[in-house]
Amino acid sequence: MFLGTSEKQLDGKRRLLIPQEFRTAANGAEHGVFCFFSVESDCLEAGGDKLMAEYVAMIEALPFGDDWRTALEETVYGGQKQLAYDGGGRITLPESLCEEAGLGEDVVIVGMGPRFQIWDRARWNDRKDDRRALARKAMRERGDTARRGMPGNDQ
Template sequence: MFMGEYTHTIDDKGRLIIPAKFRSQLGDDFIITRGLDHCLYGYPLIEWQAVQQRLASLPSTNANARKLVRYFYSAACECQFDKQGRVNLPANLMQHAYLERDCVVIGVASHFEIWDAERWASYQDAAASDFDQLAAGFDGLSF
């Protein structure tokens, strides 16, 4: 399970260190693709296969389903770590997530996300102000 929040820096060559706790769960090969809210999603191959199955179950006759499938697949790339535990982020993915230098890598249960540090701070501020109301909207959810 991916959890936690880690601040890292992207170097001049577009390489990002993925937290060691995440690397141990990812294996040698993993997937990074566009995420919602202008972040990137990272998946172990086994979890990516589950995502693929869910996407494949969408009706190809539905225009919105086709858009969603194209959104995730067209930017997906299979990644590997270098010897220092870094991953090279493709330029198109960096542009999607507005990544330049400072970023935050967060765990989200079955996957991890990569956020621009300023965007993550803004997102958290907005979510924190609505957290009680947000949680109340999910009947039966308890902590």
């Protein structure tokens, strides 16, 4: 799994050091990563073979020609870049992806289980407090739902 958050810098050639703990056979990212503009956020999304398998399964579950399937195919497959590590564990991000995600020199790599995201640091910092508040709300509501379902709780 991709876990943790790391602040990094893109060098002049748009090279980015991927944390060593992210570069494993267990998550399918031993030799490189798949990278594309995120479907859900203004950042890049990346991961290994396991992430791609999840996307392939999700896309193939939709009927061929379905508008949702086509949109996912265009975004995930069409926007995909396969990026190999150099000898120092860095990937080189294409200029087009950097521009689309608004990446500056300072970036944040955010582990998200089967995937990780690459954010412009300022954009990430603007977002993280709201996301933490949303996570708190989700936990409270999940707890409320679990308590309502407990035996003897008639609420």
